Amino acid sequence: METLIAILIGILFAGGVYCLLQRSLVRLVIGIMLIGQGANLLTFAASGLTRKHTAIIKSGETILQAPHADPLPQALVLTAIVIGFGFTAFCLALLHRTYKTLGHDDLEKFNTTDTDK
Amino acid sequence: MFLLLSVALIFMAAFATPAIARFIPHKQRFLFALVPATSFALICSKASDIAQGLAISEDYTWIPAFDINLNFRLDGLSFLMALLITGIGALILTYASGYLKGYEANTRFYTIIQIFMAAMLGLVLSDNLIAMFIFWELTTVSSFLLVGFNHENPDARKKALQALIVTAGGGLAMFAGILLLGNVAGTYQVSELITHAEMIKNHKLYEAIVILICLGAFTKSAQFPFHFWLPNAMAAPTPVSAYLHSATMVKAGVFLLARLTPVLGGTSFWLHLLVYVGGFTMILAASLGLIYRDLKKILAYSTLSVLGIITLLIGMGTEFSFKAAIMMLFAHALYKATLFMVAGSIDHETGTRDITRLRGLRKVMPWTFAAAGLAALSQAGFPPFTGFLAKEYFYGSALDHNMKILLISSAFISSMFLFVLAFKIGFHPFLGRENKKIHAHEAPPTMLIGPVTLGLLSLLFGLFPGPIAKYILSPALASFNTTFHPVKLKLWHGVNTALILSLITLTCGFGLYKLRKKIRQNATGVDDKLNIQFDQSFANGLESFIKFAKWSTKLIQSGSLRSYMIITISAFAGLLLYILLYVGGMPEFYKFSHVKPITLAFLVALAIVTIVACTTLSRMTALLSLGVIGFGITLIYMMYGAPDLAFTQILVETLTVVMFMVVIHKLPRFKDFSTRRKKAFDAIFASIVGMTVTFLVIKAQNLSSKNPVSQIYAETSYLEAHGRNVVNVILVDFRAFDTFGEIVVLSIAGLGVSLLMRNNKKEDTE
Numbered sequence: 001m002e003t004l005i006a007i008l009i010g011i012l013f014a015g016g017v018y019c020l021l022q023r024s025l026v027r028l029v030i031g032i033m034l035i036g037q038g039a040n041l042l043t044f045a046a047s048g049l050t051r052k053h054t055a056i057i058k059s060g061e062t063i064l065q066a067p068h069a070d071p072l073p074q075a076l077v078l079t080a081i082v083i084g085f086g087f088t089a090f091c092l093a094l095l096h097r098t099y100k101t102l103g104h105d106d107l108e109k110f111n112t113t114d115t116d117k
Numbered sequence: 118m119f120l121l122l123s124v125a126l127i128f129m130a131a132f133a134t135p136a137i138a139r140f141i142p143h144k145q146r147f148l149f150a151l152v153p154a155t156s157f158a159l160i161c162s163k164a165s166d167i168a169q170g171l172a173i174s175e176d177y178t179w180i181p182a183f184d185i186n187l188n189f190r191l192d193g194l195s196f197l198m199a200l201l202i203t204g205i206g207a208l209i210l211t212y213a214s215g216y217l218k219g220y221e222a223n224t225r226f227y228t229i230i231q232i233f234m235a236a237m238l239g240l241v242l243s244d245n246l247i248a249m250f251i252f253w254e255l256t257t258v259s260s261f262l263l264v265g266f267n268h269e270n271p272d273a274r275k276k277a278l279q280a281l282i283v284t285a286g287g288g289l290a291m292f293a294g295i296l297l298l299g300n301v302a303g304t305y306q307v308s309e310l311i312t313h314a315e316m317i318k319n320h321k322l323y324e325a326i327v328i329l330i331c332l333g334a335f336t337k338s339a340q341f342p343f344h345f346w347l348p349n350a351m352a353a354p355t356p357v358s359a360y361l362h363s364a365t366m367v368k369a370g371v372f373l374l375a376r377l378t379p380v381l382g383g384t385s386f387w388l389h390l391l392v393y394v395g396g397f398t399m400i401l402a403a404s405l406g407l408i409y410r411d412l413k414k415i416l417a418y419s420t421l422s423v424l425g426i427i428t429l430l431i432g433m434g435t436e437f438s439f440k441a442a443i444m445m446l447f448a449h450a451l452y453k454a455t456l457f458m459v460a461g462s463i464d465h466e467t468g469t470r471d472i473t474r475l476r477g478l479r480k481v482m483p484w485t486f487a488a489a490g491l492a493a494l495s496q497a498g499f500p501p502f503t504g505f506l507a508k509e510y511f512y513g514s515a516l517d518h519n520m521k522i523l524l525i526s527s528a529f530i531s532s533m534f535l536f537v538l539a540f541k542i543g544f545h546p547f548l549g550r551e552n553k554k555i556h557a558h559e560a561p562p563t564m565l566i567g568p569v570t571l572g573l574l575s576l577l578f579g580l581f582p583g584p585i586a587k588y589i590l591s592p593a594l595a596s597f598n599t600t601f602h603p604v605k606l607k608l609w610h611g612v613n614t615a616l617i618l619s620l621i622t623l624t625c626g627f628g629l630y631k632l633r634k635k636i637r638q639n640a641t642g643v644d645d646k647l648n649i650q651f652d653q654s655f656a657n658g659l660e661s662f663i664k665f666a667k668w669s670t671k672l673i674q675s676g677s678l679r680s681y682m683i684i685t686i687s688a689f690a691g692l693l694l695y696i697l698l699y700v701g702g703m704p705e706f707y708k709f710s711h712v713k714p715i716t717l718a719f720l721v722a723l724a725i726v727t728i729v730a731c732t733t734l735s736r737m738t739a740l741l742s743l744g745v746i747g748f749g750i751t752l753i754y755m756m757y758g759a760p761d762l763a764f765t766q767i768l769v770e771t772l773t774v775v776m777f778m779v780v781i782h783k784l785p786r787f788k789d790f791s792t793r794r795k796k797a798f799d800a801i802f803a804s805i806v807g808m809t810v811t812f813l814v815i816k817a818q819n820l821s822s823k824n825p826v827s828q829i830y831a832e833t834s835y836l837e838a839h840g841r842n843v844v845n846v847i848l849v850d851f852r853a854f855d856t857f858g859e860i861v862v863l864s865i866a867g868l869g870v871s872l873l874m875r876n877n878k879k880e881d882t883e
Binding site: 001002003004005006007008009010011012013014015016017018019020021022023024026027028030031033034037039040042044045046047048049050051052053054055056057058059062063064067069070071072074075077078079081082083084085086087088089090092093094095096098099100104105106107108109110111 | 262278282304510609621626634677678679682686712716717723724727728729730736739743746748750753754756757758760761762765766769773776777779780784785787788791799800801802804806807809810811813814815817818821826827831832834836841842843844847848852855856859862863866867869872874
């Protein structure tokens with residue numbers, strides 16, 4: 001099962017990289033989002049997966065009893081999801097603005113710093 | 118303390134100069150000479166210790182972890198150099214106050230030349246080679262600024278750059294040599310290196326060390342084939358040339374050779390390298406000097422020649438030749454600084470440096486003439502001047518050596534040519550009939566003190582060589598030999614071969630001087646060919662280097678995001694693969710068991726949706742696919758015991774989809790810009806990266822750490838932070854500052870989004 005998750009992560013990364021290499025700016029943003037999802041899942045899965053056990057201390061106990069999910073990667077991924085959201089929002093706004101200003105989204109035409117009007 | 122003080126004093130004065138200078142009128146700027154004069158006095162106060170063969174050390178730790186310390190050490194050799202640097206420095210600053218009276222930017226001059234002076238003093242006093250190298254480079258940089266002092270003149274800039282590139286390039290080679298030496302011997306202290314000398318000389322890296330260090334010394338002291346920068350550096354104002362290019366900076370190279378003689382010298386490799394390079398330079402430069410008409414060019418070539426002689430003498434490696442090298446260095450500093458100042462005075466008062474136009478100045482410039490005459494007689498080697506003593510030792514050591522024939526003949530040729538060069542500067546402009554077209558007058562007193570003092574010293578130290586033997590020659594010789602014994606210096610040795618050779622030299626030199634005009638006329642053009650060739654090949658080299666830089670920049674900085682991505686991602690994936698294949702070992706695939714068909718179907722569906730999201734040409738399909746992926750991953754979080762992640766992910770995904778919906782109708786349609794071939798490449802490339810990441814994840818899962826970091830959170834979450842949800846406790850308690858940072862990032866992103874969107878609205882309404 002974990003191997004399958006690993007393959008899914010690989011596919012997310014592959015899809016993300018493929019999109020990054022395209023000339024369309026919209027594709028670039030999609031690529032960033034895919035890699036973001038893949039990276040979150042990677043962090044989550046890298047420490048091993050425990051099914052059906054959370055990282056919550058049951059009432060009546062004072063410490064987290066094994067088996068339990070590893071809380072640290074979860075905390076990291078939680079932060080990453082939120083940051084990733086902020087980043088995606090910013091990228092979308094930037095994409096929107098760039099297209100408004102330049103009228104195209106062909107990355108190969110972004111070589112000069114000046115906008116020719 | 119006083120060695121540090123003598124260096125720091127000049128540094129402090131240099132940095133204070135811009136502030137102080139505005140209170141000192143131009144006429145009183147000779148007061149700056151008090152700074153080096155103070156250092157001179159400080160160093161002189163140790164003369165009696167030096168004369169007994171003692172060395173004074175001061176150690177200040179600087180970066181002890183790297184064995185880099187400020188170890189100042191005043192021994193015979195550095196005593197001589199320090200006296201020349203501070204003593205001549207004081208006279209030069211006095212001279213400059215007259216010479217630069219009209220210059221607007223002369224505050225800048227005083228600042229830089231004092232920085233140079235302090236760096237030079239630090240260089241000769243440093244016992245630690247790394248510290249010495251830092252001072253060395255400081256002299257390079259400050260001399261660049263001084264040579265290019267007239268920076269409005271493109272020619273001066275070009276020549277300053279040339280000097281900088283040659284000497285800084287050599288400096289870097291030398292740095293590599295120093296590092297090698299330090300690695301081999303385990304120390305950067307010269308005084309400690311000496312004790313490891315035998316081991317260093319037998320080490321297999323010995324030749325490499327010598328070549329690298331000599332590259333530094335030869336470029337700094339302008340030895341062939343790096344000689345061309347020195348005549349070009351005559352673009353500097355004359356006080357700069359008089360200081361840097363006679364007594365100080367160009368001597369740094371030979372000083373280094375002398376300093377390292379007890380460490381590296383004494384082998385036949387060292388002997389031949391130094392003797393041939395020095396010998397060739399001394400003859401080539403002296404003969405090239407014959408064909409010039411420009412006073413400063415002539416001086417530059419005769420300086421080159423003497424630097425060649427000193428290199429040769431150090432290379433010869435006998436006690437006799439070391440004595441000769443010390444005397445030559447000392448005598449040359451005295452007479453060459455004088456002659457440079459004289460050339461500057463002539464230039465200043467007549468407006469030309471062309472010796473064919475300069476005649477009969479003796480009446481209008483009697484004092485300058487006196488100084489020039491004394492210095493010229495010293496350079497020519499007339500008894501009883503110091504130059505004569507130096508030449509006697511030169512001949513004596515050549516006669517004493519087993520390469521006798523070669524050495525004697527080359528010594529004879531170069532001494533004869535140096536005679537002619539000396540007379541061309543010291544006598545030619547002053548004798549003969551006056552040139553009526555030139556209206557000259559005597560230089561002001563500030564410009565006379567320096568040359569007259571040094572000219573007289575050339576004579577006095579020749580007449581009374583006792584103090585020189587006691588304070589200069591014997592202690593400096595100890596720096597070569599590592600053992601101290603007092604030596605005597607006499608003017609009159611009786612009639613011997615060296616004396617006879619000297620007399621022949623004087624006679625032949627005088628004869629040659631009479632023929633100077635003919636030589637120059639016949640040889641016109643020779644120099645152009647020679648020198649232009651060096652200049653040209655330097656310029657070509659520089660140009661092709663710049664071309665290469667442009668080409669490589671274009672290659673790397675192509676301006677195409679795609680190639681940047683490919684480079685960056687290949688580096689990432691390549692390193693990862695390398696580690697997996699060769700260091701960590703490939704993971705094993707073994708956890709395929711217990712897969713329910715429904716989970717399998719779910720994961721396959723996610724994979725297909727991902728591929729759809731990447732390839733679809735419909736914006737709506739892409740949006741929906743991204744949504745499906747996001748929610749699918751939420752499910753995975755749910756399955757593996759991460760309810761918090763699942764909640765957050767659902768919220769975030771929903772918001773993202775909504776945001777995407779808002780902008781999607783304003784976004785361009787997907788266009789396929791790429792060709793089929795490019796897309797195929799991208800797909801293969803992406804698959805390889807994806808596979809690498811998969812391997813990484815599996816590998817990470819296979820590894821298990823015995824003491825996971827999270828254990829401490831699991832145990833203390835409830836007891837110390839009173840929270841049952843460990844993930845939440847980590848976020849808001851254990852790592853609360855990280856969360857705070859996250860909030861800041863999010864607010865900044867929100868701010869950016871709102872600005873980007875708002876501006877847009879305004880434009881829409883306009």
